[in-house]
Amino acid sequence: MGRGVVFLGIRRSYESFIQSQLLSQHQNYGRSYSLKETYSRIEQIFNEAKDYGLSKSLNDYFNAWHEVATNPESSPQRVVLLQRAHALVNSTKKIEQDLLDNVRYINEELDNLASRINKIASDIATLNDKILQIEAGGTGTANDFRDKRQLLMNELGELVDFISYEDDFGSITIMVGMRNLVYQTRANELSTRLNQNGDKDLYLDGLNITGYIEKGRVSGLLEARQDIRNDIQTKFRRLIASLIKEINIQHRQGFGLDASTGNDFFGPLSLSYRDFSAGADITSAVITDDTALTLDEYDITFDAANNYFVTNRSTGTVAATGSYSSGTPITFEGISITITGAITPADRFFVSPLTNAIRNFQVVLTDPKRIAASSTNTELPANNVNAQAIVALSQNTIGNLGNLTFANYYRGIVSEVASFASASRDSYSFEENLLMEISNRRESISGVSLDEEAVNMIKFQRAYEASARMIKVTDELLQTILNL
Numbered sequence: 196m197g198r199g200v201v202f203l204g205i206r207r208s209y210e211s212f213i214q215s216q217l218l219s220q221h222q223n224y225g226r227s228y229s230l231k232e233t234y235s236r237i238e239q240i241f242n243e244a245k246d247y248g249l250s251k252s253l254n255d256y257f258n259a260w261h262e263v264a265t266n267p268e269s270s271p272q273r274v275v276l277l278q279r280a281h282a283l284v285n286s287t288k289k290i291e292q293d294l295l296d297n298v299r300y301i302n303e304e305l306d307n308l309a310s311r312i313n314k315i316a317s318d319i320a321t322l323n324d325k326i327l328q329i330e331a332g333g334t335g336t337a338n339d340f341r342d343k344r345q346l347l348m349n350e351l352g353e354l355v356d357f358i359s360y361e362d363d364f365g366s367i368t369i370m371v372g373m374r375n376l377v378y379q380t381r382a383n384e385l386s387t388r389l390n391q392n393g394d395k396d397l398y399l400d401g402l403n404i405t406g407y408i409e410k411g412r413v414s415g416l417l418e419a420r421q422d423i424r425n426d427i428q429t430k431f432r433r434l435i436a437s438l439i440k441e442i443n444i445q446h447r448q449g450f451g452l453d454a455s456t457g458n459d460f461f462g463p464l465s466l467s468y469r470d471f472s473a474g475a476d477i478t479s480a481v482i483t484d485d486t487a488l489t490l491d492e493y494d495i496t497f498d499a500a501n502n503y504f505v506t507n508r509s510t511g512t513v514a515a516t517g518s519y520s521s522g523t524p525i526t527f528e529g530i531s532i533t534i535t536g537a538i539t540p541a542d543r544f545f546v547s548p549l550t551n552a553i554r555n556f557q558v559v560l561t562d563p564k565r566i567a568a569s570s571t572n573t574e575l576p577a578n579n580v581n582a583q584a585i586v587a588l589s590q591n592t593i594g595n596l597g598n599l600t601f602a603n604y605y606r607g608i609v610s611e612v613a614s615f616a617s618a619s620r621d622s623y624s625f626e627e628n629l630l631m632e633i634s635n636r637r638e639s640i641s642g643v644s645l646d647e648e649a650v651n652m653i654k655f656q657r658a659y660e661a662s663a664r665m666i667k668v669t670d671e672l673l674q675t676i677l678n679l
Contacts (some may be wrong), residue, residue: 213637214345214518220633221352222410224626228353229415231623233297234409237419237427238616240293243607248378249605252286255279257589261339263408264583267450268576273563280558282462287435291553295426301420302387302395308354308413309385309397314383315351316369319344323366324380330365337365356410371405372397391469394420422615429492429549434551436490437604439464439597441588444486449567456572458565461555464488466530467550471543479524480546488548490595495525495544503538572676617626 211515243250259276266272322344329337344367351357351369358370362379369377376383377397381594387395396405397413409412439461446460464479473633482488497519498504505515507526514528532546560566570580589601596604 206405215517217630217633218349218352220630221349221624224623225353225355225631226248226410226415226418227619227623227626229412230419230619231418233301233419234612234616234619235503236297237423237612238499240290240297241612242308243609249283249290252283253589253601253605254264255667256283257586260582260586263566264586267568267579267582270563273566275559276566277558277563278361284556285342285559287553287556289531290431291428294423294426294431298394298420298423301416304416305395305397305413306387308416309387311355312351312371312376312385312413313382314384315347315354316376319351319367319369320380321346321375322347323377326365327380329353350672351410354411355408355413372399372402372407374400374402374404391471392424394424405521427612430604430611431554432549433490434596434604434608436464436549436555437593438487439552439556439599440485440490440592442585445581445585445588447568449584450569450575450578451562451565451567451574452576453562453564454572454575455565456567458560458567460558460560460566462555462559464548465551466532466556467547468532469545471545472538473532473542475521475538475542477532477544477546478522479531479533480537481531482529482548483526483531484529486679488595489528490548491528491535492545492549493527495534497538497540497542497545499540501538533537588609 222671230481241248256276256279259272259279262272263269263276278605322340325340326344327339329335329340348359348367348369354482355371357376357565359367362365366379367377368375368379371385374383376385383400386398388398396403397408398404405417443459443461443463447457450456461678464482464485466482468477469482470477489507489509491507493514494506494508496504496506501519503517503519504513505514505525506512507514515525517525519525519534520540521537522533522535530548532544534544568582569578570577570584571578591603592598592600599607
């Protein structure tokens with residue numbers, strides 16, 4: 196009695212409020228990390244700092260037209276123009292491919308993150324089982340396993356946002372997108388599937404939960420992919436489609452050195468479409484009048500009375516409506532669509548002049564003599580009026596581009612990308628610092644400081660030494676008294 200050390204137990208120092216803050220911040224940090232990484236890559240695609248971007252190719256192309264206008268009868272300037280046009284096409288396709296590569300990387304990364312999430316979920320389910328076994332009956336506490344489970348939940352939070360709650364037996368249930376990812380000792384598998392756009396969506400328990408994910412790295416990837424698809428890529432395609440349209444319209448009005456006319460300079464625009472119907476198909480989709488093209492994308496829907504509605508996606512307005520008849524063309528804004536088959540109110544068709552604009556972008560004019568620099572076939576070869584009109588296109592505002600010039604519209608895309616990248620870096624820096632601050636607060640409560648423990652050991656050692664000396668002095672005093 197009164198000697199040695201008695202072990203009473205191990206107490207887990209845990210502050211639920213701080214831990215909840217830390218988990219939420221892990222989710223914010225994960226989202227900002229994905230956005231920063233993705234937008235940094237996109238920013239490099241539109242890097243104009245060293246004249247490597249599209250601006251130089253676009254300027255060189257119109258400068259080559261200026262040289263042709265200066266010497267309309269000269270062959271070398273015409274050859275250079277074709278070379279600059281091919282360089283413009285190559286630069287454009289390179290940017291388009293880089294954007295598509297980033298989207299493909301995002302889809303692959305979603306697969307990787309889904310696999311990692313499944314591994315974490317499986318480990319949490321296993322720890323749930325161990326905690327239930329140890330703490331059954333209230334005779335023990337699985338502190339180590341609880342700590343490991345919390346670390347896994349922090350890692351999971353960095354990947355995807357979730358809701359969790361602990362039952363009376365110590366088991367954690369985790370819900371992602373309103374579906375159970377972990378329930379007691381069982382983990383459900385998160386999977387990916389291709390959607391109608393060819394991108395990956397996330398499925399849990401058989402349901403698409405993509406739209407419910409708002410935080411974590413997965414959320415950042417989904418948001419960046421949407422920005423690339425619906426904003427950056429669409430605007431870039433609109434720029435090139437407008438360039439093709441305006442150049443071809445003007446070029447067809449001129450005459451080459453061989454007196455030929457009506458020739459396209461670039462390959463003409465074409466339509467792409469997707470049908471979401473079981474009983475009907477688009478059998479024909481053609482551009483009938485490129486001068487009437489708005490370069491917008493459209494949805495064709497139907498009502499119960501067999502009426503069709505062509506809705507402009509950009510403006511939200513109805514471009515055309517009428518009674519549907521199988522095989523009868525639906526015409527609107529320079530486009531003719533023929534749908535054949537039985538339709539239902541649930542059917543929908545998507546039509547776009549932009550999807551293939553860059554994929555099919557090419558110089559179809561091969562003979563320099565057919566470059567239409569002249570406005571008439573009676574003043575060849577000295578007439579340069581049509582070449583001057585094409586040069587003027589570089590300075591004219593274009594209605595399809597929001598009344599901006601080609602250069603200004605492209606600069607708007609570059610500025611937008613730079614703004615996205617800058618904002619994502621600022622957000623990442625803020626979230627990283629906040630995560631560190633909350634982690635430090637947690638460590639001050641639940642963590643173990645080796646320096647602090649070393650100081651305590653020295654303090655206890657000095658107290659022991661002082662006590663020992665006190666006993667020694669007392670003993671010496673007693674011995675002195677007894678010897679008197």
